[in-house]
Amino acid sequence: MHQAQAFVVIRGKSNLLFRRIYSRPADKSTGLCFDQTIVLTAPKAGKDYPQHLRRIKFCDAEHGRHLVFLTNNFTLPAATVCALYKARWQVELFFKWIKQHLRI
Numbered sequence: 001m002h003q004a005q006a007f008v009v010i011r012g013k014s015n016l017l018f019r020r021i022y023s024r025p026a027d028k029s030t031g032l033c034f035d036q037t038i039v040l041t042a043p044k045a046g047k048d049y050p051q052h053l054r055r056i057k058f059c060d061a062e063h064g065r066h067l068v069f070l071t072n073n074f075t076l077p078a079a080t081v082c083a084l085y086k087a088r089w090q091v092e093l094f095f096k097w098i099k100q101h102l103r104i
Helices: 043-048 078-101
Strands: 009-011 018-024 032-040 053-060 065-071
Touching (some): 018 053, 032 043, 032 078
Antiparallel strands (some): 018 032, 032 053
């Protein structure tokens, strides 16, 4: 994906092995906890994807959750990356509803 110049936004797992390279300032008033540049340190993951990733933690006060997102896009603001994942999740919920309620 990196070579195709496409970007991805995914949720980070709690057991992700990484090393922090750099931390950017995060606007905590918007719910952002941190915005970091990381490199994967697990043997297989580091070999499969050696480029740097961006790790963003968002504190959802409405639901009382902490969400960690990983992306390879370093140009978008962190709040936009969180909004992109939220929009993606709404599409996933819509497809789930279609599968459950429509006979297609």
